[in-house]
Amino acid sequence: MSPDALSPTVKARGGKNVYGAAVGILMLQSRFPRIPGDVGNAATWPFPVLYKVVAEASPERVVRQNAEGLADAFMAAARELVAMGADGITTNCGFLSLFQAELAEAAGVPVAASALMQVPWVQSLLPAGRRVGVLTISQSTLSDAHLSAAGVPAGTPVGGTEGGREFSRAILGAEMELAVEMARAARVEAGHRLVAEPPDVGAIVLECTNMSPYSAALADDLGLPVYDFYSFLTWFQAGLRPRRF
Numbered sequence: 001m002s003p004d005a006l007s008p009t010v011k012a013r014g015g016k017n018v019y020g021a022a023v024g025i026l027m028l029q030s031r032f033p034r035i036p037g038d039v040g041n042a043a044t045w046p047f048p049v050l051y052k053v054v055a056e057a058s059p060e061r062v063v064r065q066n067a068e069g070l071a072d073a074f075m076a077a078a079r080e081l082v083a084m085g086a087d088g089i090t091t092n093c094g095f096l097s098l099f100q101a102e103l104a105e106a107a108g109v110p111v112a113a114s115a116l117m118q119v120p121w122v123q124s125l126l127p128a129g130r131r132v133g134v135l136t137i138s139q140s141t142l143s144d145a146h147l148s149a150a151g152v153p154a155g156t157p158v159g160g161t162e163g164g165r166e167f168s169r170a171i172l173g174a175e176m177e178l179a180v181e182m183a184r185a186a187r188v189e190a191g192h193r194l195v196a197e198p199p200d201v202g203a204i205v206l207e208c209t210n211m212s213p214y215s216a217a218l219a220d221d222l223g224l225p226v227y228d229f230y231s232f233l234t235w236f237q238a239g240l241r242p243r244r245f
Helices: 059-064 071-084 094-107 115-125 144-149 167-172 180-196 209-222 229-240
Strands: 023-027 049-053 088-091 131-136 158-160 201-206
Touching: 023 071, 023 229, 049 071, 059 094, 059 167, 071 088, 071 094, 088 094, 088 229, 094 115, 094 144, 115 131, 115 201, 115 229, 131 180, 158 180, 167 180, 167 209, 180 201, 180 209, 201 209, 209 229
Parallel strands: 023 049, 023 088, 131 158, 131 201
Antiparallel strands: none
16 A cells, blocks of 8 residues: 555545446346356456446347347446446447447447457467457357457458357347356357368457356367457456556
8 A cells, every 4th residue: 555545635536426346337138147257247357347237138139130229228328337436338248349439429438348349459469370260149140340340350250159059049048047068068169160260260259248157168178369258358447447566
């Protein structure tokens, strides 16, 4: 603790309703299980966060229907989180990259809407001839507009978990139960499909915030770096609340 922290001349400043939580997370309205590692499991984070559920923003509507008609609700929810005390805003779905600019304008604070925003950073780390691959919960609806809004380079390889075991079914189907080991296997299988063609994938970025619990298994099995929503949000938090030494 610095000497100034103990000085009687130091004054605390007000203006928030809640203190000590820098990140506000806009949540889809869902009911599927959120295991440790998932964005919606508060025990995932080594720092406090604020949550706000956006009414009627189901995974089905956001992932498969481009969040049509939900922009105003997300903007209002972002402003609520800032008024509550958040210094930065994120979301719990990579498909909300579509709202990055609007959310930043509405919130008036830094916004990190999608884990897909990591793709350009990770690409800059790789040696020549290697590319980032993206793994998503819904390859059929992850459009060029979603990727462009997150700064993902054109031609980036994209793979999905549709048609696989358990994961997409449970999440997008709003199921009350999730077979965790089957979901883990589905993630690894999708990763193998992604790197099989083309063979130049040197790292993977996970679009879906629900995929983070399986990142270690995927990295171990493929022998590649894996960047997910956990890596994204801990980076975001580090800027909002730099560590004191």
